[in-house]
Amino acid sequence: MPSPPSSVSGASPPPHTAAPPPPGAAKDPTPPAEPAVARKSSGATTRTRPRLRVPRGVRRASGPVGLLLLWFLAAGTGLLPESVLASPVEVVQRGADLIGTGELPQAIAASGRRAALGFLIGAAVALALSLAAGLFRLGEDVIDASMGMFRAIPWVGLIPLFIVWFGIDETPKIALVALGVTYPLYFNIYGGIRSADAQLIEAGRMVGLGRIGLIRYVILPSALPGALVGLRYALSTAWLALVFAEQVNADAGIGYLMSNAQQYFQTDVIVLCLAVYAVLGLLCDFAVRLLSRRLLDWRASFDGEGA
Numbered sequence: 001m002p003s004p005p006s007s008v009s010g011a012s013p014p015p016h017t018a019a020p021p022p023p024g025a026a027k028d029p030t031p032p033a034e035p036a037v038a039r040k041s042s043g044a045t046t047r048t049r050p051r052l053r054v055p056r057g058v059r060r061a062s063g064p065v066g067l068l069l070l071w072f073l074a075a076g077t078g079l080l081p082e083s084v085l086a087s088p089v090e091v092v093q094r095g096a097d098l099i100g101t102g103e104l105p106q107a108i109a110a111s112g113r114r115a116a117l118g119f120l121i122g123a124a125v126a127l128a129l130s131l132a133a134g135l136f137r138l139g140e141d142v143i144d145a146s147m148g149m150f151r152a153i154p155w156v157g158l159i160p161l162f163i164v165w166f167g168i169d170e171t172p173k174i175a176l177v178a179l180g181v182t183y184p185l186y187f188n189i190y191g192g193i194r195s196a197d198a199q200l201i202e203a204g205r206m207v208g209l210g211r212i213g214l215i216r217y218v219i220l221p222s223a224l225p226g227a228l229v230g231l232r233y234a235l236s237t238a239w240l241a242l243v244f245a246e247q248v249n250a251d252a253g254i255g256y257l258m259s260n261a262q263q264y265f266q267t268d269v270i271v272l273c274l275a276v277y278a279v280l281g282l283l284c285d286f287a288v289r290l291l292s293r294r295l296l297d298w299r300a301s302f303d304g305e306g307a
Helices: 036-042 056-076 088-101 103-135 137-151 155-166 171-194 198-206 211-245 254-263 267-295
Strands: none
Touching: 056 088, 088 103, 088 267, 103 137, 103 171, 103 211, 103 254, 103 267, 137 171, 155 171, 155 211, 171 211, 198 211, 211 254, 211 267, 254 267
């Protein structure tokens, strides 16, 4: 009679099987318990409530509206005296009065002309210098170091020198706006040109593009995002420069209204003029955003995460 195989020989023992119940035993009515995973999968799926999403336009407006509400409450409760800062109601009333007399529209038109003319001059100078410095090594050697040096000079401090050079007429005001616009546009366009992908340029040469074709189809589209960023900075700088420029012997414009209000301690007019500057800058920034979406729709970019 052969002996049963031992564990030393490497054979695995037979699987353990439960002994059958005796013939007379009663069956357990309780069914065997299911695994936890099986119970979870077999149960009814819980319904998730859809999250309430606030539109982005409402979220963008929540900050300014909250500040206006805080300003209104502080002025209404007396925490903010009228001699320090006028209430929003008084500012709105004064704005309605100035619109009725025509002073505010005329001031906005005069400031808009100065800002537009100074911006066009500064943008033309910045575009010419950035193209010369970005596309040619000789232009970079001659222009870029000088622009970096002049940028360190505060352009507001040049107002007395501009008065000596150009007098006290409209020319120094427009020149100050043009100077403030030139720097952000130049450095952003120049940086965009020099950040063009060298592999794309080499691929353009392989398909037969000449120098003009590379500039038109490869280099300038690569520099477009940086140029639009510089455009946003330049527009905001134009209005900032105009605030200082219109303090110099101005007889019309938003700065002229601010100067007169300062002499008579009219805080409502001062706040109104600052609000007009802010709204004009916000409109310019909104226009550049729309232009960026139109011109850069070919580029996939990161648009933030979350709701």
